Amino acid sequence: MSAAVTETLAGWGNYPRVECEVSRPETAKDVRKVVAEVGSAGSIARGLGRSYGDPAVNEGGSVLELTALDRYLGFDEATGTLTCEAGVSLGQIIADFAPRGWFPAVTPGTKFVTVGGCIANDVHGKAHHVDGCFSSCVESFRMLLASGEVVDCSRETHPRLFWGTFGGMGLLGVVLDATLRLRKIETTFFRQKAVTARNLDELLDAIEENDAIFPYSVSWIDSLAVGKNLGRGVLTVGDHATLDDLKPAMRKAPLRVSALSPLVVPFDMPSFTLSTFTIKILNVVLDQVQSHGASVAHYEKFFYPLDFVGEWNRGYGKRGFTQYQFVIPLEGGRERMRTILERIARSGCAPFLNVLKRFGEANEAPLSFPFRGWTFAIDFPISEKLDPLLKDLDAIVLEAGGRIYLGKDAFVDAETFRKMYPRADEWLALKREVDPDGVFDSSLARRVGLRS
């Protein structure tokens, strides 16, 4: 392992950018060595840096970039149970296992994420109402604690550590490897349907109706629409395609995987080109998701439309952007969604990508984000007007009994966070037990108070 280097790091939103001491361990032994020598500013694990804000950065402290821990350790072809190091990405798993008929059981909207990152954020996908979060496909993992001890965690062994780690933002220890259940697939294609809705009520009705039929569901809202068109959008729903669903030409390679060569945004775009750029990207995305006439779509288009444009985050320019994702209970949710959309439309903070979904039930993890309700994610470029807007939105979300997703956030304060996550105290008690000296620390932890 080479020596740590000082680098300016950020999350996917390029905000905030901070200086960190970055180590790139290649083995579990290397990880242990760095953790044993950590100074007072602590250390935090980092995967592919696809969290938007500050969970995988540690201003003035150490960052363990774990993508070199990318080895497979075992695979049971009969059950689809895979053991791999935590730096393996879902993209890598798809490339290697989809041709053999296996696919990640839960995936977020990009495949450029590591297994460790998916665990730490307990990520959700388009099928949360059916499949739950990433934790539902994890059987166990091995974690390095601050003491240097490596513990096996599962629902039966160290269950508090197991659940505390999902949504625990890397702050209880470093996940070294994990055992996951993959999903058996006949093809890498999806049957899909798009439903256009003229306003929010139509859209929410369409989601409720279709969620009962299809496991995968996501909608995109035109956040610039106001008045009677407020909340107009497109819902796409789908399910895994079987061999019988494929046209004869597709049946020749039913488990095809793609090597993507994304259109890359070459440098941080100046802000004045933002609107042209975002409109172009939006068109790419909408074209993918709506796929007019194509009732069967490849997984790349179905799950990962944004991966077609590599490094699209740089299109927001040097100031960067954030994603505000919240969940609010279904009860009273329609009215509150309307209030939030109106507040955004009035704010002058041009929102760009907007994604609306309905979550299923919460799991046992104290800091896991999803619970049964409406979840809405909105990208905003960083501007002076943003902080007051987000404060207003926080108040509406809190009043509704909702919360925001730490995996996307860069703004929420400690007091608001504690109110949004009523089980934070339970998690903090565990943190004090396993990491009394605060060896694992991050910019996010300091901001929201997730510290020993």
Ligand SMILES: Cc1cc2nc3c(=O)[nH]c(=O)nc-3n(C[C@H](O)[C@H](O)[C@H](O)COP(=O)(O)OP(=O)(O)OC[C@H]3O[C@@H](n4cnc5c(N)ncnc54)[C@H](O)[C@@H]3O)c2cc1C
């Ligand atoms: C285009 C796009 C679409 C997305 N769609 C979704 C979505 O649909 N649903 C969703 O839930 N999320 C979504 N995300 C967010 C993303 O899935 C999560 O932020 C994910 O955790 C990123 O994984 P990563 O490997 O990049 O982790 P990083 O961003 O590098 O780190 C995330 C967290 O994981 C911790 N961590 C990383 N590795 C380890 C380890 N080995 N041990 C302990 N902790 C570790 C870090 O400390 C940090 O707290 C999306 C992001 C993008 C860019």
